[in-house]
Amino acid sequence: MKIVSWNINSVRFRLEIVERFLREAAPDILCLQETKVIDQDFPQEAFRRLGYKTIILHGQKMHHGVAILSRVPLAEDDRFDWQANREARHVGVKLANGVRLENVYVPAGGDVPDREVNAKFGQKLDFVERMTAWSASLDCPTILVGDFNIAPLESDVWNHKQLLNVVSHTPIEVDALNRLKDSNSWVDLGRHFYPAPARLHTWWSYRSPDWTVNDRGRRLDHMWATADVAAAATSHTVFEACRNWLKPSDHVPIMTEFDL
Incomplete structure (x- = not known):
């Protein structure tokens, strides 16, 4: 079973x-984030034509929004x-x-890494x-995917020292994500297959020409x-080439294959 996560930054535009x-x-x-569309306007027919007939939506006008599209049966959303x-x-x-x-x-968190002023x-x-409180009470096999908006490891960013005070890589965010990870002994599948310090980027800013x-x-x-569930994972792929496609998202898809 192949499961993909992708922050698409507007599903209709892309x-x-x-x-x-x-x-x-x-x-x-396919798990999408930042779909930016209410459920009634989600382009369901385009996905159904490709075989993704199970469509689970949680949309919002202009902002945020998540969706799960599947070729296999799903239940209990x-x-x-x-x-x-x-x-x-x-x-x-x-x-x-x-x-x-x-x-x-996960919310991006604004520009200033200080909750008193931001x-x-x-x-x-x-x-x-x-999320951590929810995770600590989990009692079933679970896969957690998405745009966490946190790059936890030094090798998860292009320059650790330059980004230490930049939202997404600050110590307080990393500590929070580590507490989430430890709350249920989660396996980070990206780093399971590509251990640090291997380069493994999934996002590049639009600001760079x-x-x-x-x-x-x-x-x-x-x-x-x-x-x-991690024991059944057989591969993990980051589709970096998608960042060069026509009208790309600033994120690229990631996929893990499981023997489930």
């Missing part, structure tokens, strides 16, 4: 490259409000084999804290699994 990716990579399940303000940032399902699949879009940063930390010249990337997108 539908052409999503369709191309699905034809080329043929995942069984849920939507957690880890932001505590009804933003559409999570959707989860249960696979036929009983494994949970949770798709999350409310968005505090909201981000609180979001991860709520040519992202390939200076390669200032960060690993903001993750796929984790509880130990029982």
